[in-house]
Amino acid sequence: MSKIVGYRNMLSMTQRDMSKFLGISLQAYWNKEKGKTQFSDTEKVKIKQLLLPYFPDITIDDIFFDNKVLK
Numbered sequence: 001m002s003k004i005v006g007y008r009n010m011l012s013m014t015q016r017d018m019s020k021f022l023g024i025s026l027q028a029y030w031n032k033e034k035g036k037t038q039f040s041d042t043e044k045v046k047i048k049q050l051l052l053p054y055f056p057d058i059t060i061d062d063i064f065f066d067n068k069v070l071k
Contacts, residue, residue: 004033022046
């Protein structure tokens with residue numbers, strides 16, 4: 001499960017809820033959640049705003065990127 005799915009579930013939102021919140025189609029959201037297409041910078045900021053009440057120090061990197069360091 002991707003981090004974005006986990007955060008969406010934590011917020012008790014469906015894919016349809018998220019698509020409406022972001023102003024995109026359900027299919028477009030599904031493609032983004034599955035990694036077929038990327039979230040736009042604007043969409044990333046909107047999702048971060050949803051999470052700030054729960055995680056005041058969360059960053060876009062925390063939400064959308066795997067922070068593992070490659071050796």
